[in-house]
Amino acid sequence: MNIIAGQIADFLxxxxxxxxxxxxxxxxxxxxxxxxxxxxKQTLFKINETLHDSFYxxxxxxxxxxxxxxxEESVINKCHExxxxxxxxxxxxxxxxxxxxxxxxxxxxxxxxxxxxPLLANNSEVLNFLLENFASNLPEDRSSEGNIASDGFYSxxxxxxxxxxxxxxxxxxxxxxxxxxxxxxxxxMAESLKNNVIIFEKSGPIGIVxxxxxxxxxxxxxxxxxxxxxxxMSSPVVTVLENVSLAEAQLLMLKxxxxxxxxxxxxxxxxxxxxxxxxxxxxxxxxxxxxxxxxEVKRSLSSNELKEIRARLTNLIQSSIQKxxxxxxxxxxxSEINFAVLKRAVELSILELGSxxxxxxxxxxxxxxxxxxxxxxxxxxxxxxxxxxxxxYIEVKDYFLKLGKxxxxxxxxxxxxxxxxxHMASNMLWCKSLTDWIKQYNNWxxxxxxxxxxxxxxxxxxxxxxxELKIESAINNIISENAYNNNLFFDFLGNxxxxxxxxxxxxxxxxxxxxxxxxxKFDIKTRALMPLIDSARLFTLSHEIKGINNxxxxxxxxxxxxxxxxxxxxxxxxxxxxxxxxxxxxxIKNENxxxxxxxxxxxxxxxxxxxxxxxxxxxLEELIKDKFQLTQFx
Amino acid sequence: MLDxxxxxxxxxxxxxxxxxxxxxxxxxxxVILSTEATGDSIEKDVITFISAFxxxxxxxxxxxxFETILLQYRFMHDNHLSNEYIIESRLLKLSEPEALKTFIxxxxxGILVGHQIQSDVAMINASLERLECxxxxxxxxxxxxxxxKLNEINDDKELSLEELTDYYKIQKTHTNSTxxxxxxxxxxxxxxxxxxxxx
Numbered sequence: 132m133n134i135i136a137g138q139i140a141d142f143l144x145x146x147x148x149x150x151x152x153x154x155x156x157x158x159x160x161x162x163x164x165x166x167x168x169x170x171x172k173q174t175l176f177k178i179n180e181t182l183h184d185s186f187y188x189x190x191x192x193x194x195x196x197x198x199x200x201x202x203e204e205s206v207i208n209k210c211h212e213x214x215x216x217x218x219x220x221x222x223x224x225x226x227x228x229x230x231x232x233x234x235x236x237x238x239x240x241x242x243x244x245x246x247x248x249p250l251l252a253n254n255s256e257v258l259n260f261l262l263e264n265f266a267s268n269l270p271e272d273r274s275s276e277g278n279i280a281s282d283g284f285y286s287x288x289x290x291x292x293x294x295x296x297x298x299x300x301x302x303x304x305x306x307x308x309x310x311x312x313x314x315x316x317x318x319x320m321a322e323s324l325k326n327n328v329i330i331f332e333k334s335g336p337i338g339i340v341x342x343x344x345x346x347x348x349x350x351x352x353x354x355x356x357x358x359x360x361x362x363x364m365s366s367p368v369v370t371v372l373e374n375v376s377l378a379e380a381q382l383l384m385l386k387x388x389x390x391x392x393x394x395x396x397x398x399x400x401x402x403x404x405x406x407x408x409x410x411x412x413x414x415x416x417x418x419x420x421x422x423x424x425x426x427e428v429k430r431s432l433s434s435n436e437l438k439e440i441r442a443r444l445t446n447l448i449q450s451s452i453q454k455x456x457x458x459x460x461x462x463x464x465x466s467e468i469n470f471a472v473l474k475r476a477v478e479l480s481i482l483e484l485g486s487x488x489x490x491x492x493x494x495x496x497x498x499x500x501x502x503x504x505x506x507x508x509x510x511x512x513x514x515x516x517x518x519x520x521x522x523x524y525i526e527v528k529d530y531f532l533k534l535g536k537x538x539x540x541x542x543x544x545x546x547x548x549x550x551x552x553x554h555m556a557s558n559m560l561w562c563k564s565l566t567d568w569i570k571q572y573n574n575w576x577x578x579x580x581x582x583x584x585x586x587x588x589x590x591x592x593x594x595x596x597x598x599e600l601k602i603e604s605a606i607n608n609i610i611s612e613n614a615y616n617n618n619l620f621f622d623f624l625g626n627x628x629x630x631x632x633x634x635x636x637x638x639x640x641x642x643x644x645x646x647x648x649x650x651x652k653f654d655i656k657t658r659a660l661m662p663l664i665d666s667a668r669l670f671t672l673s674h675e676i677k678g679i680n681n682x683x684x685x686x687x688x689x690x691x692x693x694x695x696x697x698x699x700x701x702x703x704x705x706x707x708x709x710x711x712x713x714x715x716x717x718x719i720k721n722e723n724x725x726x727x728x729x730x731x732x733x734x735x736x737x738x739x740x741x742x743x744x745x746x747x748x749x750x751l752e753e754l755i756k757d758k759f760q761l762t763q764f765x
Numbered sequence: 766m767l768d769x770x771x772x773x774x775x776x777x778x779x780x781x782x783x784x785x786x787x788x789x790x791x792x793x794x795x796v797i798l799s800t801e802a803t804g805d806s807i808e809k810d811v812i813t814f815i816s817a818f819x820x821x822x823x824x825x826x827x828x829x830x831f832e833t834i835l836l837q838y839r840f841m842h843d844n845h846l847s848n849e850y851i852i853e854s855r856l857l858k859l860s861e862p863e864a865l866k867t868f869i870x871x872x873x874x875g876i877l878v879g880h881q882i883q884s885d886v887a888m889i890n891a892s893l894e895r896l897e898c899x900x901x902x903x904x905x906x907x908x909x910x911x912x913x914k915l916n917e918i919n920d921d922k923e924l925s926l927e928e929l930t931d932y933y934k935i936q937k938t939h940t941n942s943t944x945x946x947x948x949x950x951x952x953x954x955x956x957x958x959x960x961x962x963x964x
Contacts, residue, residue: 134944136827166825168955
């Protein structure tokens with residue numbers, strides 16, 4: 132056997148369903164593989180293209196499989212290394228229903244169907260695996276079963292990622308012709324427990340009979356039960372295209388004042404009936420709304436379940452942004468769910484460790500504390516427990532450290548990376564008693580000059596996740612007490628805010644990374660977002676605005692508290708929203724923290740907008756320099 | 766240039782005539798070639814390993830590949846080299862005439878692609894001459910030249926295969942065998958072909 136074929140066989144062996152094949156069978160497959168190189172954005176196959184004679188395995192890179200709904204392309208699967216896709220030729224004879232496009236430079240192995248099919252006949256497990264995954268529509272199926280990308284075989288029952296786009300509905304509607312009697316139709320409905328029957332002719336649907344029709348026209352005695360159904364049906368029936376979106380279906384029902392929509396091949400009443408959408412389907416589709424997610428978080432029992440919910444949240448955020456839902460709403464919803472996840476993670480640890488020996492507060496700090504975490508960025512937290520007797524101290528601290536470690540590990544599993552600076556409750560330094568914390572904050576804020584070592588501004592954005600509200604307010608009080616007229620401290624924060632490198636050069640060009648793996652990309656986090664966040668914190672502390680952690684609302688509040696400069700603040704608030712939006716989109720697209728923006732991928736319009744969003748920062752900077760004498764630390 | 770004169774009286778072997786006959790048609794098959802030789806000298810050195818993959822329709826066909834060790838008994842003997850470790854390996858082993866014959870049959874009228882392909886071709890031509898055959902008729906593409914054309918590089922600095930694979934971020938292989946080289950050249954070729962827009 133060829134060395135390369137051997138290497139390919141070794142690669143395939145690691146992934147289902149190939150791990151169930153014998154080495155001879157693997158060798159046979161590897162020998163017949165064709166290797167295809169895809170450049171970034173190159174298409175492998177398109178919707179409505181004739182089927183290829185092979186299916187594909189990603190060897191390296193990422194391939195996006197997408198469908199088109201509502202004239203919008205939406206990715207239903209990101210295929211990573213080892214993922215199988217393009218299985219349609221196995222099970223169907225018509226054309227591709229999905230588009231496969233390389234997200235980055237990728238290599239794929241094309242496995243000829245003709246070679247693979249004989250193996251299926253002898254190996255029912257492999258066949259089942261392929262079938263299940265081909266037909267699977269739930270994301271959890273995929274994560275537990277492995278690595279096959281759903282192919283949109285049941286395109287009407289898309290994954291939950293699609294609930295903004297497509298609807299699950301009844302594809303086997305009850306049918307009757309216009310010469311059936313009302314009684315026959317009612318009988319049909321009763322037998323199959325459905326509340327509607329489509330009345331059709333050769334050319335297509337001509338009307339619909341629902342419970343309401345029977346109640347108002349038969350049960351009232353207006354018509355005898357043996358009259359032809361054409362007399363009582365609602366006609367014409369409202370018809371729609373196959374891949375109608377939830378929003379569109381809702382609108383159509385409201386507009387036409389109907390409870391059912393008939394799905395036909397081309398969306399007119401002159402073509403074949405494909406199914407029927409009822410109000411119930413719309414309600415079911417809405418079951419993936421944020422409220423339900425929170426409920427599921429509260430019920431979940433393992434990090435895996437939480438991880439799956441967090442993944443759905445990412446989908447929710449993605450589709451919300453695409454639907455142009457205001458970012459403030461999305462952030463609110465996302466942070467509620469994030470907090471629910473964090474809270475549940477702590478609860479799960481408590482369930483395991485037994486109830487805590489003292490009252491405590493688990494506080495999120497940094498972006499989580501500001502409730503601005505849209506992407507899966509790293510976790511930052513601190514733990515404060517109430518003061519206990521000296522002899523108990525070690526025991527209690529020990530328990531809370533364990534709690535911290537367990538919880539951060541759970542959160543890491545869910546996808547929140549560990550904080551590289553160790554700002555987590557699992558760290559000895561950041562898990563201590565209330566008195567120690569008060570001392571810590573006093574030290575930081577009153578003798579700032581000597582204590583800058585482990586001081587990070589993120590400690591001043593904290594939010595209670597779980598535990599005693601009193602402890603949180605004690606911490607907040609100590610911060611605001613100490614902040615009062617504390618020029619030295621403000622100097623520190625001011626310098627900290629201004630130290631970040633400016634985003635634009637003198638000639639209003641973006642300053643991009645000069646070296647490293649992010650060369651030529653724009654560091655939106657440190658160059659644009661952090662200065663805004665830091666300045667907002669500085670101003671709210673100095674204006675003694677309490678209880679507001681979110682950067683956007685901080686700016687809004689500042690505009691009220693300091694009307695002289697309200698315009699600057701409002702501009703910053705808008706700029707902040709826009710920058711977050713850009714970063715989030717980038718992060719979702721690349722499945723990372725979105726810190727580095729590839730400017731070339733932005734549209735010209737977005738690039739201009741981005742540049743404009745950076746302009747208010749300059750004014751803000753002047754304002755800081757003006758208000759605080761930044762001499763002590765500079 | 767006077768090859769045809771030199772060879773005019775020679776009777777070519779049968780497989781060579783068949784090879785020549787294949788050129789009546791144009792090919793869309795690329796044969797990615799990598800060879801291993803005992804040295805650079807065309808007269809003194811001999812080929813010890815030939816590896817090739819075919820590229821058809823923008824994909825590398827693993828099945829349509831060629832991988833053979835050439836047993837160079839005479840060369841080994843003349844230079845007092847041992848060939849024990851070669852005998853041990855599980856790969857296909859053929860004598861030089863046999864190996865070249867099968868290679869020529871495999872190659873057909875395909876377009877040759879390689880890294881510094883001219884030296885490969887020269888080496889093969891030298892061996893072919895020993896078999897009373899003419900020179901290779903195939904068109905030959907060099908990925909190094911393709912790379913320079915794509916990036917409009919004008920200097921004469923030749924890039925090694927390693928530099929090229931690094932440049933195009935091609936995954937490293939475990940070892941650096943001739944077959945793996947051929948495979949890497951094939952991957953490079955796919956990328957370059959796409960970028961240059963070759964049909």
